[in-house]
Amino acid sequence: MMTFYNILILIHIISAIIGIGPGFVLTTIVKHAHTMTDIRFAFTVKRRLHHFIQVGGALLLLSGLLLGVITPSLFQQGWYLTSLVLYLLVLILGATLLRKISAPIRQMLADQTLTETPAYYHELRNRLLRVExxxxxxxxVIILLMVLKPF
Known part of the structure; x- marks a missing residue:
């Protein structure tokens, strides 16, 4: 029989798969799109998968914090606190820098008259990919901290 704590751990792991996993693939999809048709398709896929990332990521944070509330000693563990701070940094980067960099790309994609890839797109894409x-x-690093619990 699973305890509530074990169920939360299971939710946490599944949330990590849903909330983090697609992010590792999205960069490849965008990187290999070259024509405007491919680029539009890549960013459509990215936008659709981003909904999973948001839900999984929110559930990941919530379940991780609940695990800490149930086991307050986690807040004294370096790996837990470091993971939490790094995850908050990831959320901040997503809400600020990634959004700022992708705004001109979204504008470009909205221009249906574009049939050829503009020269400036590659610079924007490369900036976006570097941050991603x-x-x-x-x-x-967060995953490694969660698995290895080194300190």
Whole structure:
């Protein structure tokens, strides 16, 4: 029989898969889109998957905090606090820098008269990918902290 704590851990793990997993794939989809048709499709897929990332990410944060409330000693563990701070940093980067960088790309995609990829798109895409790679690296560190609990 599973305890409430075990159920929360299961929810936390599933939330991590749903909330973090797609982010590692989205960069590849966008990176390999070159024509305007492909780019529009890539960003449509990205937007649709982002809903899963938002729900999974919110549930991930909520379940992680609930685990800490149930077991207050977690708030004294370095790996837990570091993971929490890094995750909050990821959320801030998503809400600020990633949104700011992707705004001109969204404007470009909204222009249905564009049939050829504008030259400036590649610079914007590369900036976006660099930040997304950094976010993915932070998420990988968080996963390693959760699994290894090194301190």
């Amino acid at each position: 790679y950094a976010v993915n690296a932070l998420l990988l």
